[in-house]
Amino acid sequence: MTSKPSHGQWQQVEEDIAHDILTGRLSPKTQLPREADLMERFGVGRHTIRRAISRLQSRGLVQVEQGRGTFVRDGRLEYRLSERTRFSQNLLDQGREPFGQAIREEEIPASASVAEALRLPRGEPVYHIVRRGLADEEPINFSNAYYPVRRFPGFDKARRDGRSVSLILAEYGIPDYIRLRTDILVRMPTPEEARHLDLSLDKPVIVSKKVDVDMKGTPIAYSESVWPGERVQFSVDNTSQLLDVLARNSDF
Amino acid sequence: MTSKPSHGQWQQVEEDIAHDILTGRLSPKTQLPREADLMERFGVGRHTIRRAISRLQSRGLVQVEQGRGTFVRDGRLEYRLSERTRFSQNLLDQGREPFGQAIREEEIPASASVAEALRLPRGEPVYHIVRRGLADEEPINFSNAYYPVRRFPGFDKARRDGRSVSLILAEYGIPDYIRLRTDILVRMPTPEEARHLDLSLDKPVIVSKKVDVDMKGTPIAYSESVWPGERVQFSVDNTSQLLDVLARNSDF
């Protein structure tokens, strides 16, 4: 039994190729080997290769052109913004290995902007947790997260022990939560951000500001993350809303 | 009757202040006049001022602090990404005057990426429409839009005549459409983009790639827009999904 959640061979093929693309071993615009060659390389049938490639295509990693070949599209890491966004799941979906590193933790009074986002009075104590996110050893974000101390006493310790946010929140009686709002903007990095992201100072970073709320609508977390602009891409997918509309229309 | 969609007095106040913030006449961190002064300036009651400011707060343009005052937050133009996103409405909501300028129009065979987004065969003719978007005379985006010729013959001419996209689509029997997907990424501008956005070459731009589909799910438009990174901010608001959840929970 391996540690990876791979069942079929096609998933293994998908992960292998995705990994090569996302780590840059296969660069954009280059052509993938022919199906026949991939069959040989992985020792599987054509169905298996085609299924893997079909998935890579739907993930936007490759572009298939009949009669020409299959080409690598863009190695940017894709970060989906839905109300159900979970950081590590987003990465696992892309066949990348997420890893979080604690950098600093402190208890501070809420600043004006944090207090507003969490709907707390100004100065109310919050845990300020600074972390760095890695995917396959490569730094991809640097985040400042804030949690209300009064509601989650001891949160910092639980986090330090390595448990995931979802898990810890569950222990405080929050089985589920949703992403209420995400703001995205661009600016130049601070020296500290550039250092942690292994980025040069003249490369722009994307800033995402997010508020999570529990199922009653009460804010439980606010965070500002900084991402290397050249290595990520955000996407908003409204497919589920479209499906709702289609289902509704078919009633008539 | 004015050309602006303002109904109540509070909307007028909101628009006026929002306009000052978004055009930079009021810069971030500066303090707004006291409610009493605003009442005098606009010749309205306190209720009206408070309602306008409450809206500005929920839009993230100002930050209200009890006992201290109201402060301008960030002058970035906010562009909301929902399945119902409409360009000019987005701007009108913020009290800005949208204006579109045609730059180039041509009929070309679909490139690989355009064909994929519109789910057309490669080489299928599409209208390629290049435009520049302005808000209050200030350039805020530069877009390349693509529409299938076969489905919308004469679209380019209708657009040239100045009609809005929604209106033209309605004439082709598409009363409504939704935004299927939006991708957001950052890169440096091309010289042409920098020129049209009145931006220097070392300032990053945000690129948004969008696919609109009709109510049957068929793609009808694809566009790639470039925005000056320092002047805009994108936001994803899941409030409506939260309301759905709250309503569902209250059933029990």
Place this chain on the structure above:
DNA sequence: AGTGATTTGTTCGTATGTATG
């Protein structure tokens, strides 16, 4: 303009493993 080589797209058939009841 045409032909053949290359590459992906589609469809048929068959076999095996796994979960369900």
Place this chain on the structure above:
DNA sequence: CCATACATACGAACAAATCAC
């Protein structure tokens, strides 16, 4: 243990698009 359903995987043949000559 058996029947059923489903996912997975291999093989093969032909269709369609692209490209080089």
